[in-house]
Amino acid sequence: MTPPWMLGRDQILSAVFSLWPDCKTESVEWVESGWDFRTAVLDGRWAVRIPRAHAGVWRLRREAALLASLDGAPVRIPQYVRIAGPYALYRWIPGEPLKPRSGADPALEELARFIEWLHHETPGAPPQGASMRWPHRIRALQQRIEPDVLSFFSAKEQRRIKARFESHVLRLSRPDWQPVLLHGDLLPEHVICQRGRLVGVVDFGDWRWGDEALDWCGVPGLTDCLPHRLRADAAFLERVQ
Numbered sequence: 001m002t003p004p005w006m007l008g009r010d011q012i013l014s015a016v017f018s019l020w021p022d023c024k025t026e027s028v029e030w031v032e033s034g035w036d037f038r039t040a041v042l043d044g045r046w047a048v049r050i051p052r053a054h055a056g057v058w059r060l061r062r063e064a065a066l067l068a069s070l071d072g073a074p075v076r077i078p079q080y081v082r083i084a085g086p087y088a089l090y091r092w093i094p095g096e097p098l099k100p101r102s103g104a105d106p107a108l109e110e111l112a113r114f115i116e117w118l119h120h121e122t123p124g125a126p127p128q129g130a131s132m133r134w135p136h137r138i139r140a141l142q143q144r145i146e147p148d149v150l151s152f153f154s155a156k157e158q159r160r161i162k163a164r165f166e167s168h169v170l171r172l173s174r175p176d177w178q179p180v181l182l183h184g185d186l187l188p189e190h191v192i193c194q195r196g197r198l199v200g201v202v203d204f205g206d207w208r209w210g211d212e213a214l215d216w217c218g219v220p221g222l223t224d225c226l227p228h229r230l231r232a233d234a235a236f237l238e239r240v241q
Contacts, residue, residue, distance in 0.1 A: 001015070001085050001086075002015075003051075003054065003086060004050045004051065004086050004087070005051065005052050005053050005054070005056075009030065009040075012040065012050060013028060013040065015087070016040065016042075016048050016087055019082075019084045019085075019087060020082060020084075020089065023042050023043075023046055023048075023089070025042050025043040027042070027043045027044065028040055028041065028042055028043075029041040029044075033189060034052075034203065035052070036051065036052055036053070036055075036056050036059065036205055037049050037050060037051055037052060037056060037060070037203075037205060038050050038052060041092050042092075044092060044094065045091065045092055046089055046090070046091065046092055047078070047089070047090050047091070047092040047093075048087055048088070048089055049078075049080075049087075049088045049089075049090070050086065050087060051086050056086070056205075057085075057086045059205050060083070060086070060088050060205070061083065062207075063204045063205050063207065064080040064083060064088060066204060066207050067079055067080065067204060068080070069123060069124065070122055070123075071123075072117075072121070073114070073117065073118075073201075074110070074113055074114050074117055075110065075114055075198050075199055075200050075201060076093050076192075076199060076200035076201075077200065077201055077202070077204070078090040078091075078093070078202055078204070079091065093192050093199065093200035093202060094192075094194070095192035095193050095194045095199050095200060096192070096193055096194070097188050097189045097190075097191065097192065097193070098111070098188040098189075098191035098192075098193050098198075098219065099188070099193075100188065100219060100220045100221040100222075101221075105196075105221060105225075106196060106197055106198075107191070107193050107196055107197055107198045108219070108221055108222055108224070108225050109225050110197065110198035111191055111198055111201075111219065111222060111225070112222065112225035112226065112227070114198065114201055115183075115186070115212075115215050115216065116227060118180075118181055118182075118183060118215070119180040119181060119182075119212050119215070120180065122181050124181070126178075126179040126180070126181075126209040127209065130179040130209040130210070131175060131177065131178065131179045132173075133209075133210075134172055134179060134209075134210040134211055135169050135172040135173045137208075137210065138168070138169055138172060139169060142165055142169075150162075168239065171235065171238070171239065172211060172239070176235070177211060177212075177235070177236075177239075179209040179210050179211065180209065180210070180211075180212045181207065181209060182207060182208050182209065182210050182211075182212070182214055182215050183201065183204060183206070183207060183215050184204070184205075184206030184207045184208050184210075184214065184215075185203060185205070185206040185218070186201075186214075186215045186218045186219060187218045187219065188218075188219055188220075190202050190203040191219065211239060212236075213236055213239035213240045216230075216240050217240045217241075223237075223240060
């Protein structure tokens with residue numbers, strides 16, 4: 001099977017329809033906004049998730065395994081019904097990406113409840129040493145982006161940024177926070193709404209165990225909906241910022 005990242009759209013569809021003839025349709029909508037995956041929406045009912053590179057095949061199966069273990073989500077999440085090679089099929093969750101509004105926003109409040117559910121009511125426990133792996137992930141991110149990002153700042157600003165990052169990694173290295181199950185890429189485009197209400201959360205390809213602050217900082221206005229236990233946690237608020 002030729003990998004999909006070496007194929008054009010028509011070739012991908014030909015491969016998909018040969019795998020699953022009952023899904024064949026002339027109505028196909030492409031979602032190309034993802035960095036790691038593209039999605040073909042078939043007849044407005046089915047979504048085929050397609051990796052853009054070889055590493056995505058492993059991530060796709062890892063994502064499917066996690067989603068299969070999650071029960072009782074307060075909103076819809078993808079549930080893969082068929083996986084063949086680098087292709088995975090799930091029921092499409094129709095709607096529009098979240099557009100945060102000023103003032104009270106029911107969708108943001110519902111997203112906050114979803115995050116609380118994901119972090120604290122999902123099954124399983126973090127692997128041993130997960131809290132120590134997280135600082136290493138952040139350090140690796142720093143080393144990857146610093147050469148490209150810091151050149152935009154003055155020498156004084158570069159020193160301030162580095163000092164702030166070092167302080168953050170130091171705080172993460174202290175055992176005073178517990179790793180939780182993270183979505184890992186919770187941005188407005190992965191939050192699906194209908195008529196201003198939350199109906200689904202998609203794209204769990206970056207899920208991991210880590211600092212719950214990560215899932216709270218990617219959607220504008222979401223911190224206004226923090227539960228009371230987190231509002232009172234100054235160390236948590238600092239990590240979010």
